[in-house]
Amino acid sequence: MLHAPAGGGALKVTACSQSAGRYGVRPGLPLAEAQALLTGVQPAAIFTAADPTADREVLEQFALACRRFSPVTGVPPVEENVAEPDSLLIDITGCTHLFGGERPLGQAVIQFFAEYDYQARVAIAATVGVAWAAARFTRSSGHVIAVSAADTLRHLDPLPLAALRVRSTSVDKLKEFDIRTVRDLRTLPRETLPSRFGPELLKRLDQATGDIAEQVHPTPPPEPVRANWEFDVPIEGGHIVEQILKKLTERLLKRLRPGIGMREVRWEVLPPEGTPLSFNVGTARPTVDPDRFMNLVRLKLERMRLPEEIERIAGEVTVREPLKRKQSDLFGDGEQDRDREFADLIECLSGRLGDLCVSRTVSTGHPIPERAFQEEPAVKSPRLRPFLPTTKYLSPTARPTCLLKEPEAIRVWSIVPDGPPYRFIRRGRTFDIRRRWGPERIESAWWTGHEIRRDYWRVETVQGERYWLFQDLKHARSEWFLHGLFE
Structure with missing residues (x-):
């Protein structure tokens, strides 16, 4: 729970957890009252x-x-904060297709902050003002709030005046005239607002409705964190290289801002002549531990051939992130230990085998099955937690546990043309279908340039095997394919 000085030297609560809120604690409450409630x-x-x-x-x-x-991400300027800074603004224009749409992108943001034990409220809207208001004054239950441009006024009207990002003094003054919501404010003559309540009120209203454009000011990247070691005369490779790399690692860590850890460092080993040797060393989670980082460096060096002579060694932190600080759980279920051990394992394997040899599958949110997932180096993943298997009932619309890399052409019999399948042949073997579910239409947008129109069926054979079939509807002569297996 956070507290700060209030008027008269007293202390007040400025922020509290949900647990404290259940006992009646809220921002603005005198600290003495909060302490009494939580005794x-x-x-x-x-x-x-x-x-x-x-x-x-x-x-x-x-x-x-x-x-x-998104490349355009920032914090509202100090002069625009009507309360303590607690917001991030992200301009997602042109970025949503990379995540499968607006809502999947928003959920990815929520998931990212959950990794740091933060509960993020995410709202997506056509203007900064509406997104700011929706994130604070609309109930979300952990889901993304999306407000279309057409719904801007309908969403704004019932909200309190504080949702317009105006100062509390202006809100209090308006309440004296029984103006409590945005709808109430919009009923007043616009030309009278600046003279009666100052220019800020009308400006904020117009920013929220989109009548005044408002840009997201991206946070500038920090200064590069680099360290360099140049020898008076070229040296031969060996243990001296490892010692220098450790000293440079310690220098890099000292130059990071408090609360920031390294995720990746790019090293360059330069000979007097010839091509420099460059390599990256990454971690599964941000770290400020030089010994832990050097263990990964050694694994990299084992698989590399250093130049015979070395003139200079340089390192630069290419990826840095806030440290994940989790409160110790004396009687917990060991989840933190499992996460840490799993991250250590991924780092060790990636260092010994190479980043590309240790990958994880992540969802892209794409509706087309073969594009719904992609592989990425596990050590570079923003979310790195062990997969804990769970037992769930497979509903008729479930996806197969094994998706073929390429759909496999099969021959199918139907009772009526283009009807449900009752038998198919795969690799010379005939399968009679006992049960079937479908069809489920999956298709791509025509403007993507790669049109796909398929009817998928989940089928169960008389032998009890389950398959995922689809009929390709793109051509006049429909063809059938097997795309997945339920193992």
Whole structure:
């Protein structure tokens, strides 16, 4: 729980957890009252002084980390914050197709912050003002809030005036005239608002409705973090290289901002003549531990041939992220230990075998099955947790557990033309179908330039085997294919 000085030297609550909120604690409450409400509560409440400057620094760090979602990500300027800084703005124009749409992108943002134990409220709208308001004043239950441009006014009208990002003094003054919602405000003559309530009110209203354009100001990237070691005379490779790399690693870590860890470092080993040797060393989670990082460097060096003579060694932090700080769980289920051990295993395997040899499958959100997933190096994944198998009932619309890399042509019999399949031949073997579910139409948009129109069937043979078949409808003479197996 955070607290800060209020009027008269008293302390007030500026932020609290959901657990504290269940006991009646809320922002603005005097600290003494909050302490009284939480007396005897277990686990005991932790009270910490608020630090807006540090909060903004962390937000800027997250803004840079969120460039994985969009290159235009920033924190609202200080003069525009009507409360303590607690927002990130992301311009997702032209980025949604990379995640399968607006909502999948928003869910990816929520999931990213959950990895750092933050509960993010994500709203997507046509204007910054509506997105800001929806994220704070619309119930979401952990889901992405999406407001279309056509619904801007309908969404804004019932919200309180604070949703327009105006200062509390303006809100209080409007309440004296019984103006409490955006709808109430919009009923007033526009020309009277600046003279009666100042220019900010009309500006904020027009920004929210889109009558005044508002840009997202991207957070500038931090200064490069580099370290360099140049020898007076060229040296031979060997243990001295490892020692220099450790010293350079320690220098790099000292030059990082507090609360930031390394995820990847690019090294260059330069000989007096010839091509420099370049290699990257990455971690599964941000770290400030030089010994842990050097273990990965050694694994890389084991698979490399260093130049016979070395003139200079240089390193640069290419990926840095906020450290994941999780409260220790004395009687927990060991999840944190499992996550840490799993990350260590991925780092070790990637270092010994190479990043491309240790990959994970991630969802792209694409509706076409063969494009729905892609592989990426596991060590570079923003979300790295062990897969814990669960037992779930396979519904008739479930996807197969094994998807063929390329659909396999088969011969199918139907009782009526283009009807449901009752028998098919695959690789010379005949399968009689006992049960079937479908069809499920899957198709791509015509403007993608790669049109796909398929009717999928999930079938069960008399032998109890289950397959995923589809009929290709793109051509006049429909063809059948087997695309997956339920193993």
